[in-house]
Amino acid sequence: MRxxxxxxxxxxxxxxxxxxxxxxxxxxxxTAPPGDSRHLMVGSAGFTExxxxxxxxxxxxNQAGYRTSLLTVANRELYEPALESGQIDVVPExxxxxxxxxxxxxxxxxxxxxGSPDLATTMKALRHLATPRGLTVLDPGRAVDQNAFAVTAxxxxxxxxxTLSDLGASGLRVRLAAGDECVQRPYxxxxxxxVYGIDITGVDPKGVGxxxxxxAVQNGQDQMVLTTTTDATLDQFGxxxxxxxxxxxxxxxxxxxVNRSRAxxxxxxxxxxxxxxxxxxxxxAAMNQQVDxxxxxxxxxxxxxLKDKGLVK
Numbered sequence: 632m633r634x635x636x637x638x639x640x641x642x643x644x645x646x647x648x649x650x651x652x653x654x655x656x657x658x659x660x661x662t663a664p665p666g667d668s669r670h671l672m673v674g675s676a677g678f679t680e681x682x683x684x685x686x687x688x689x690x691x692x693n694q695a696g697y698r699t700s701l702l703t704v705a706n707r708e709l710y711e712p713a714l715e716s717g718q719i720d721v722v723p724e725x726x727x728x729x730x731x732x733x734x735x736x737x738x739x740x741x742x743x744x745x746g747s748p749d750l751a752t753t754m755k756a757l758r759h760l761a762t763p764r765g766l767t768v769l770d771p772g773r774a775v776d777q778n779a780f781a782v783t784a785x786x787x788x789x790x791x792x793x794t795l796s797d798l799g800a801s802g803l804r805v806r807l808a809a810g811d812e813c814v815q816r817p818y819x820x821x822x823x824x825x826v827y828g829i830d831i832t833g834v835d836p837k838g839v840g841x842x843x844x845x846x847a848v849q850n851g852q853d854q855m856v857l858t859t860t861t862d863a864t865l866d867q868f869g870x871x872x873x874x875x876x877x878x879x880x881x882x883x884x885x886x887x888x889v890n891r892s893r894a895x896x897x898x899x900x901x902x903x904x905x906x907x908x909x910x911x912x913x914x915x916a917a918m919n920q921q922v923d924x925x926x927x928x929x930x931x932x933x934x935x936x937l938k939d940k941g942l943v944k
Contacts, residue, residue: 665767665895670698674714674722677705679922679929680776680861680915684723686933687910688887688903692721694943695902707732715764720894721903726750726771727881729888730757733764748878757886767891769900771884772907774915778818778839778880779860780807781870783848794876798855799827808844809857811836819857822879845870860912863920885910909940 671692675685682703689699702719704710711732713719727746730753734745737760745756750771761768780795787793790801798805813819813834823829837844840858845868847853856870865871887903889895918936921927937943 665897666890666892667896667898668720668893670700671720671894671899672718673699673701674710674719675701675703676707676710676722677703679919681723682929683915683918683922683933684885686930687906687937688721688723690934690937690943691902691905692899695898697899697902711736714766714888714890717890717893720890721899722888724768724886724888725776725883726757726768726886727753727883729768729886730760731881733757733760744881746881746883748881750882750884753882754886761888765891767889767895769887769889769903770907771886772910774861774885774910774912775883776859776861776885776912776915777875777883779858779862779872779875780823780855781845781848781858781862781865781872782855783869784871785869786854787871787873792873794874795823795827795829795879796876798873799823799829802830803854804830804832805855806833806835806853807831807855807857808835808837808847808853810839813857818880826877826879861916861919863916864924885915905942909942 673685673689673692675681685701689701692699704713704719710719710722714722730745734742734756745760746753747756754768754771758768782792782798790797790803792798792801807813807820807823809819811834813836815821820831820834823831835844835847835853837847837853840856840862844853844856845858845864848856848870849868855873858865858872860872889899914936918932921932922929934943
């Protein structure tokens with residue numbers, strides 16, 4: 632997923648020192664009983680949504696009687712080994728993305744993808760990869776941050792579009808505003824052509840969900856933009872999402888990942904699992920908007936949400 636804010640240099644040096652995770656000769660220790668540290672370090676990847684999730688995790692754990700600290704490390708190459716080593720105890724992740732990352736780290740960059748559009752298949756693969764590293768992947772909830780495609784509301788009305796299948800059946804020629812990697816990624820241009828039969832005439836390399844990309848669609852320079860399901864700014868540009876009705880995108884559901892030896896206790900699982908009952912994709916989008924557009928603090932937005940849902944006092 633996205634990573635923006637850098638960690639302090641001193642912290643990076645500390646985390647780099649332990650970046651190998653558990654030594655091979657110690658991998659048998661992952662079968663030891665799960666630990667229950669009283670003080671838990673909650674990690675964030677440094678972008679708004681990760682900050683919000685980390686804040687909610689910390690506040691739920693506080694409610695359950697734990698002391699928590701928060702740490703931002705905006706680089707998975709650093710924070711995942713720190714999670715293995717116990718310098719970070721809990722982190723919010725995305726099921727398919729994390730499965731693919733661990734798979735590449737374990738089996739090499741050319742390994743077949745571990746993530747898929749099917750959540751059950753993705754979770755099975757993710758847990759298979761995470762467990763030997765001393766990590767426990769808790770259950771996902773309903774919230775998902777997937778790649779998504781948007782067009783202007785006027786364009787959708789004019790051509791009777793609600794889904795990507797509708798767009799493919801329309802025969803319309805579509806210029807797509809996206810990242811330059813879109814021309815090769817199977818979920819992007821190749822997948823839109825193969826799965827939906829959409830006539831992509833070209834990719835305008837303006838980034839994923841950037842203001843520049845959205846404006847290009849808004850003014851008619853491009854017809855569609857690659858963004859995410861938790862993008863809270865679409866209304867500002869008069870854009871609407873087209874449903875991924877044939878499930879091209881992978882199952883990037885939000886999942887908490889914990890260090891088993893320090894945060895594998897049932898009490899941690901229960902505390903974080905309470906969020907699964909309430910948090911939706913729309914909720915995440917609304918909270919992202921409060922931070923990014925309204926300039927509210929992530930900690931305040933998270934607390935207000937949890938209070939409104941009756942999860943914290």
